[in-house]
Amino acid sequence: MSEPTLLVLDTDPSPRLGRLTGRASVRYTDEAGLAAQLPLADVLLVWDFTSDAVRAAWPGDGPRPAWVHTASAGVDRLLCPELAASDTVVTNARGIFERPIAEYVTGLVLAFAKDLPGTLELQHRRLWRHRESTQVAGSRAVVVGAGPIGREITRLLIALGVQVALVGRRARRTIHGVAELDRLASMADWVICAAPLTESTRGMFDARFFGLMQPSARFINVGRGPLVVEDDLVAALRKRWIAGAALDVFEQEPLGPQSPLWGVPDLIVSPHMSGDTAGWRDRLGEQFVEMYELWSAGEPLPNVVDKQRGYVPARDRSE
Amino acid sequence: MSEPTLLVLDTDPSPRLGRLTGRASVRYTDEAGLAAQLPLADVLLVWDFTSDAVRAAWPGDGPRPAWVHTASAGVDRLLCPELAASDTVVTNARGIFERPIAEYVTGLVLAFAKDLPGTLELQHRRLWRHRESTQVAGSRAVVVGAGPIGREITRLLIALGVQVALVGRRARRTIHGVAELDRLASMADWVICAAPLTESTRGMFDARFFGLMQPSARFINVGRGPLVVEDDLVAALRKRWIAGAALDVFEQEPLGPQSPLWGVPDLIVSPHMSGDTAGWRDRLGEQFVEMYELWSAGEPLPNVVDKQRGYVPARDRSE
Numbered sequence: 001m002s003e004p005t006l007l008v009l010d011t012d013p014s015p016r017l018g019r020l021t022g023r024a025s026v027r028y029t030d031e032a033g034l035a036a037q038l039p040l041a042d043v044l045l046v047w048d049f050t051s052d053a054v055r056a057a058w059p060g061d062g063p064r065p066a067w068v069h070t071a072s073a074g075v076d077r078l079l080c081p082e083l084a085a086s087d088t089v090v091t092n093a094r095g096i097f098e099r100p101i102a103e104y105v106t107g108l109v110l111a112f113a114k115d116l117p118g119t120l121e122l123q124h125r126r127l128w129r130h131r132e133s134t135q136v137a138g139s140r141a142v143v144v145g146a147g148p149i150g151r152e153i154t155r156l157l158i159a160l161g162v163q164v165a166l167v168g169r170r171a172r173r174t175i176h177g178v179a180e181l182d183r184l185a186s187m188a189d190w191v192i193c194a195a196p197l198t199e200s201t202r203g204m205f206d207a208r209f210f211g212l213m214q215p216s217a218r219f220i221n222v223g224r225g226p227l228v229v230e231d232d233l234v235a236a237l238r239k240r241w242i243a244g245a246a247l248d249v250f251e252q253e254p255l256g257p258q259s260p261l262w263g264v265p266d267l268i269v270s271p272h273m274s275g276d277t278a279g280w281r282d283r284l285g286e287q288f289v290e291m292y293e294l295w296s297a298g299e300p301l302p303n304v305v306d307k308q309r310g311y312v313p314a315r316d317r318s319e
Numbered sequence: 320m321s322e323p324t325l326l327v328l329d330t331d332p333s334p335r336l337g338r339l340t341g342r343a344s345v346r347y348t349d350e351a352g353l354a355a356q357l358p359l360a361d362v363l364l365v366w367d368f369t370s371d372a373v374r375a376a377w378p379g380d381g382p383r384p385a386w387v388h389t390a391s392a393g394v395d396r397l398l399c400p401e402l403a404a405s406d407t408v409v410t411n412a413r414g415i416f417e418r419p420i421a422e423y424v425t426g427l428v429l430a431f432a433k434d435l436p437g438t439l440e441l442q443h444r445r446l447w448r449h450r451e452s453t454q455v456a457g458s459r460a461v462v463v464g465a466g467p468i469g470r471e472i473t474r475l476l477i478a479l480g481v482q483v484a485l486v487g488r489r490a491r492r493t494i495h496g497v498a499e500l501d502r503l504a505s506m507a508d509w510v511i512c513a514a515p516l517t518e519s520t521r522g523m524f525d526a527r528f529f530g531l532m533q534p535s536a537r538f539i540n541v542g543r544g545p546l547v548v549e550d551d552l553v554a555a556l557r558k559r560w561i562a563g564a565a566l567d568v569f570e571q572e573p574l575g576p577q578s579p580l581w582g583v584p585d586l587i588v589s590p591h592m593s594g595d596t597a598g599w600r601d602r603l604g605e606q607f608v609e610m611y612e613l614w615s616a617g618e619p620l621p622n623v624v625d626k627q628r629g630y631v632p633a634r635d636r637s638e
Contacts (some may be wrong), residue, residue, distance in 0.1 A: 103455050103479070107433045110426030117439055119589045126581040128590045135596040136422050159478035160422070207414035254447035262445040270438045271447045277454040 004296070007041035007065065009034060010048040010066045015284025017045075020292060031057075039063040043295070045288055046070040046078060050253065054082040064088060067295055071284040073097050073149060073275070074224055075305050076197035091291060092302040094312055096283050097275030098152040102220050105192055105276035106156045108246045110136060112218050117268065127247040137161030142188040145173045145195030145223060147311060153194055162190070169200075169309075190220065197224035198310040199287065210236035219245040223272045225250040234264050248274045323615070326360035326384070327354060329367040335606025336364075339611060350376075350446030360381040362614070364607060365389040365397060369572065374399040383407060386614060390603040392416050392468060392594070393543055394624050395516035403626040410610060413631055415602050415623040416441030416594030417471040420541050423593035424511055425475045427565045429455060431509075431537050438589065461507040464542055465494045465605035466630060472513055481509070488519075488628075505531045509539065517629040524548065529555035537563040541593045544569040553583050567593045 006024040008017070011027070020026060031038045031053035038044065038057055044065040046054060048073035057063070058080055070078055075100050078090065109277065111117065113134040141157050145151045146168030146276045154164045165184045171177030176184060185191050191213060195201050206229040207217070213219065219242060221228050230251055236242050246268035253272055255261060261269055294301055306313050325343040327336070332347070339345060340385030348356045350372035357363065357376055363384040365373060368391035377383070377399055388410045389397050397409065430436065434454040442447050442617035460476050462469045465487030473483045484503045495503060504510050510532060514520050524538070525548040532538065538561060540547050549570055555561050566580070572591055574580060580588055610620055625632050 037494055099456055099480075100452070100454055103429060104433050104452070106479070107426065107429030107435060110422060111430055111435055114423050114426045114593075116426060116435065116587075118429055119592075120436055120439055120587065122590075123581055123588045126576045126578075128575075130590045130592050131424070132595050132597045132599065133419070133592060135419055156479065160425070160475065161418075256447075257445040259445075262442055268435075268439065269442045271441075271449045273438075273449050273452060274433075276449070276451050278451045280451065318400070 004042035005040055006045060006292070007037050008045045008047050009051060009053065013045070013047040014281050014288075016282055016285030016289055019075045019289050023296060024292065035059075038065065041065045042067070044068045044141045045216070045293070046072075047284075049077065052077050054078050054083070058083050065136055067091070067301070069093075069288055069291060071288065073147075075310060076224055079305075079307060079310060089301060090305040090307055091301050091303040092305055092312055093284055094148055095286060096280065096287060098148045100277040100280070101149050101194070102152040102156045104248070105153050105194075105220055105222055106160065108220050108268065109141070109157065109160075109162070109218075111268075112244055112246075115137070138163070139189040140187055141165070141190040141192060141193045142167060142181070142184045143194060144181065145193065146314065147194070147196065149222070150192075150194040153192060157190075166256055173241055182209075182212055185209065188214070188268050189217050191217060193221040193223045193227055195223045195227060196311040197226055202226050203229050205233070207232040207235065213242050215240060216243050218242065218246070220246045222248045225253065230261065233303070234260065234267075237264050239267055244268075246270070323361035324359055325357050325364060325611070327366050328370060328372065332364070332366040332619070333600050335379045335601055335608055337603030338608050342615060343611065353397045354378075357384065357517070360384045361386070363387045365391075366603075368396065369492055371396050373397050377402050386410070386620070388412075388607055390607065392466075393515055395543055398624075398626060398629060408620060409624040409626055410620050410625055411604055411631060412606060413467055415599065415606060417467045419599070420468050420513070420594045421471040421475045421598040423567070424472050424513075424539055424541055425479065427539050427587065428460070428476065428479075428481070428509055428537075430587075431565075432458070457467065457482070458508040459506055460484070460509040460511060461486060461500070462511045462513060463500065464512065466513070466515065466633065468541070469513040471571075472511060475516060476509075501528075501531055501566060504528065505533070507533070508536050509593050511521055512538070512540040512542045512546055514542045515558045515630040518526075521545050522548050524552070526551040526554065529560050532561045534559060537561065537565070539565045541567045544572065549580065553579065555588075556583050558583055561607040563587075565589070567591055582602060 003025045006026045008028045011028050011030055031051055034053050035057035039059050039062050049070050067089045071093050075092055114137045115133055139162055141162050141164045143154050143169045146166050154166045157164050166175050167181050168175040205227055244266040248270045249272055303312055322344045325345045327347045328345050330349055350370055353372050354376035358378050358381050368389050386408045390412050394411055432455045436453055458481055460481050460483045462473050463486045465485050473485045476483050485494050486500050487494040524546055563585040567589045568591055624633055
């Protein structure tokens with residue numbers, strides 16, 4: 001029995017894939033070569049998760065991989081109607097990014113509450129200017145996106161004494177349905193977006209939404225850039241509809257030097273790094289190797305994406 | 320029976336003191352008038368807790384207040400040998416600053432781990448530069464100072480998954496004695512100072528100490544400035560003995576524009592604000608009014624300072 005063909009989208013993947021030697025025929029491709037290689041592959045590993053190439057290269061009715069794994073939490077760059085309609089299994093990197101992103105968001109909340117950006121700016125100007133800061137305990141947050149990342153953010157903020165409302169697509173147990181989002185956001189000190197990008201979430205944070213937030217509130221996005229109408233956020237900050245925002249993800253990444261977003265008052269811009277703690281590429285490689293071993297053995301895969309919804313649905317037990 | 324005389328060191332105290340109308344004869348004084356007023360006062364409220372004037376003005380053997388309360392956690396600016404030897408009761412503002420300071424420290428830890436200062440600097444230069452950050456969960460901290468502030472810092476960091484060693488003057492239950500500090504600090508990612516300033520803690524963080532810390536570690540001081548030999552810390556940062564530091568307190572406060580500390584690489588300088596969240600002056604005023612009511616009724620006061628040790632000793636039950 002011949003080894004399955006594992007196609008890796010990236011020319012510089014994790015050395016951890018070396019553990020598949022003898023169990024997979026591993027081929028590497030860049031975006032340009034993807035379309036020609038896809039019909040020959042049993043498995044596609046989307047290691048360069050910033051690429052949109054899979055959408056364009058996905059075969060129609062012809063031979064295609066039985067399994068596609070992406071080294072990311074979001075699958076929005078990957079899914080096209082043809083892939084969604086096919087019987088190909090899509091999996092993601094659930095389990096790698098939750099804690100780092102939750103820590104990152106918690107750090108942003110505390111940085112805003114304690115005005116750390118103001119402190120650094122005053123330090124630069126050599127000015128001793130005492131200010132009162134805000135206590136985080138007792139403040140109110142809304143976390144939008146009830147997947148594992150949103151739930152981990154919720155857990156850490158609760159540990160700091162924040163009152164958190166977690167909002168998902170539909171209400172269930174401790175999760176509020178999206179119909180309650182406006183009411184919750186209007187009372188919140190923090191609105192945190194950790195939702196997947198789908199057709200129903202695209203552009204959901206717009207002028208109307210920022211208009212109902214409190215003038216003292218801050219907005220944080222660690223989900224996907226197109227969830228936010230960036231021009232509307234910039235206007236909301238300039239008009240002081242809200243007190244601050246932090247974006248780690250953007251409509252266009254990387255952000256070019258000409259982007260107006262770099263210079264908006266009270267907006268923190270970071271380069272899509274919230275989930276990437278030291279060793280993250282190794283952990284992604286190890287995770288894929290473990291999943292490949294399950295797949296080779298004919299075992300069910302974890303982290304299977306619901307291709308209609310566009311994310312890994314919560315397991316009933318964990319809801 | 321005439322009202323007791325309450326002398327307030329400050330000319331602009333909390334409006335909450337108005338609640339003492341009819342129960343105290345309240346007089347205000349600045350530093351210059353303190354010496355003349357002290358012998359006439361039953362109670363001294365040190366509202367301007369940045370003042371060193373009480374040391375200089377404290378009466379020797381003559382009449383003096385039976386009770387001195389300071390609107391601060393530390394009492395180092397207040398205690399002089401004559402006051403320590405007297406039967407005057409000294410109390411502090413224990414209970415007001417613990418949570419705000421613990422949040423502040425937690426925010427600094429996360430800001431270092433996620434390189435928020437680097438992100439803000441790169442944003443200023445309009446540069447998209449992805450970096451790997453550090454996971455806080457699983458990192459190791461040493462908190463020096465086992466009073467209520469150190470214990471609250473410990474509690475919050477543990478909630479984030481940090482392994483915390485709390486170091487106090489003497490070992491007891493979950494607290495390490497100061498003899499273990501070197502060993503613990505040599506393994507720590509974070510060394511956090513929340514100790515009182517006493518003769519045994521002055522200058523304890525010096526070149527020798529920074530030399531035994533890990534090159535990847537950071538030092539944070541929210542205790543008192545003179546605990547740290549500032550020149551030694553600056554040298555340790557410049558020589559890369561340690562990776563970073565944050566000071567909220569200094570040998571001289573406020574820091575003048577000529578201080579070299581403003582411009583040291585990887586040093587965050589803030590203006591003694593870690594404990595001061597919105598409403599803190601009101602809370603200090605309310606706390607004093609409550610204590611005054613106990614004192615008037617002849618009830619025992621809380622937060623009584625051990626004038627030999629220079630801080631409020633832990634209650635046995637809470638150790």
